[in-house]
Amino acid sequence: MHAPVSDPRDRLIVALDLPSVGAAERIISRLGDTVSFYKIGYELGFAGGLGLARELVADGRKVFIDFKLHDIGNTVARGVASLAALGASFATVHAYPQTMRAAMEGKGASPLRILAVTVLTSYDEADLTEAGYGAGVAQTVARRVAQAREIGIDGIVCAPTDAASVRMALGERGAIVTPGVRPDGSDVGDQKRIATPLAAIRAGADHLVVGRPIVASPDPAAAARAVQAEITRALS
Numbered sequence: 001m002h003a004p005v006s007d008p009r010d011r012l013i014v015a016l017d018l019p020s021v022g023a024a025e026r027i028i029s030r031l032g033d034t035v036s037f038y039k040i041g042y043e044l045g046f047a048g049g050l051g052l053a054r055e056l057v058a059d060g061r062k063v064f065i066d067f068k069l070h071d072i073g074n075t076v077a078r079g080v081a082s083l084a085a086l087g088a089s090f091a092t093v094h095a096y097p098q099t100m101r102a103a104m105e106g107k108g109a110s111p112l113r114i115l116a117v118t119v120l121t122s123y124d125e126a127d128l129t130e131a132g133y134g135a136g137v138a139q140t141v142a143r144r145v146a147q148a149r150e151i152g153i154d155g156i157v158c159a160p161t162d163a164a165s166v167r168m169a170l171g172e173r174g175a176i177v178t179p180g181v182r183p184d185g186s187d188v189g190d191q192k193r194i195a196t197p198l199a200a201i202r203a204g205a206d207h208l209v210v211g212r213p214i215v216a217s218p219d220p221a222a223a224a225r226a227v228q229a230e231i232t233r234a235l236s
């Protein structure tokens, strides 16, 4: 059964989309105790970030490895087993049934939670059509969530604008993690399906992933605290 996360600090996941371990360490140091949950994706992961992930875990922080795996089942299962051994709390796969099943098998009895990415937050209807999909965003998300639920996935990555319908379809089991979060006035960048932290939590998100609005801010700790204040307001 899905247990709502009560501490706003555990609800904010900062995306360390940075070019080097040194750059990431500087942001982590500036964030101090404000942030306890970090996400490592392609940029940092392919620049030595998995070593940093191990150090963060050893230091009591939570780590989300966001490589959005998608390959033949054997490769996915073995890759996920390595992420489980690393001590990651969350890891992503694309929400294809074969991939989701392999990932759930690969994590074994570890506490790693597998999150299935439905439709990327940088995609709108036109992007799905261009990629060859016959169904739109809402229909594709719904289909993938239904399949993820059937497989017993640990959680879903979706746009904050999809969070309410995803919770309905997913039921109470499974975490909802939303990137595409933009505090009022911040740059949207390449994101297309977005909401504020307040709206994302009110729509049912358990965790918010925020990257550039925090790591590119002149005062990352203040930016993180502002997001956490919105989370607290949404929960009160």
Ligand SMILES: O=c1ccn([C@@H]2O[C@H](COP(=O)(O)O)[C@@H](O)[C@H]2O)c(=O)[nH]1
Pocket (backbone or CB within 6 Å): 015, 017, 041, 066, 117, 119, 120, 121, 122, 157, 158, 159, 179, 180, 181, 189, 191, 209, 210, 211, 212, 213
């Ligand atoms: O659908 C998705 C899945 C993953 N992401 C990742 O989240 C962060 C968002 O960073 P921002 O700088 O806050 O836009 C980034 O690491 C993406 O790889 C996503 O945006 N959308």
